[in-house]
Amino acid sequence: MAGGGSGDGEEPEFQIAPMIDVLLVLLIFFMSSITKQVARVDKGITLPIASNASKRDDARDESIINVRWDAATETAAFTFEDQIYPKLDPVVPLLARRQSLTQKHRIVIRGDRLVPAEQISLVMSAAAEAGIADITFAAAPR
């Protein structure tokens, strides 16, 4: 690249190389910050708000169970690893297997704010059946 020296009175030339550098850095930043979060977002779920909730610990091994609520039909649906389950019985062995691999495994319950408490209780029962005691409730901080 030709230098844009301004000392001799010439107009500085547009520098393309630093611009590409900045663009690539921005691109990598947005890609790395989004990829992990997009994977678990279920847009059909509105999380309840908890202002005192702690920051997410992404480093831990976890299984995320989404609990959707259809207010029109008054039915709940559970999503685990991109599969929808009307009941949690088939999920229990999957959870138990993951628990056997790592002892620091936890379950994150991402429930819609309007889901009846009994549906959340079913998820906790499934966790207990799989031998997992570490339960985390996902919430929006504001």
Place this chain on the structure above:
Amino acid sequence: MSRHRKRRHSEASGDLGFQIAPMIDVVFVVLVFFMSLAASVKIEAELNSRLPGNATTSASVDFPDEQTISIEVNGQVLLNDDPLDGPDETALPRLTQTLLRLKQNSENARTTLLVTISSAPKAPYYRTIDVLNALAAAAIDNVTFTVDEGF
């Protein structure tokens, strides 16, 4: 000078060389895509809890100081059957204050404070989170859950 010669040479041979303009176009499009995606991503927080396990009976067991918080279908919260705050009050200020006092008392008495959340089956989940939020404010982490069919 040499650049002009190089360009003439590449035009003549049909080799266009590395095109910077389309590359910047593509990078811009990808950047805008990820930036727009970033705007829609919601930050999540967490409320941690542990399910109760089996206690060994060979050792002596300290009985915990147990409190029960009930949640009715309409969202009314009761602490030991005593209604606190309104059903629409999400911040639960009275419950939070009471829990802070209970936590302080249990620390002074060196006992474990155990809170059981007993919810009506059809009570909305956000009310459970409101109660957990109040418990988090009071730094109480010994929490158990039940769904009480008796409501």
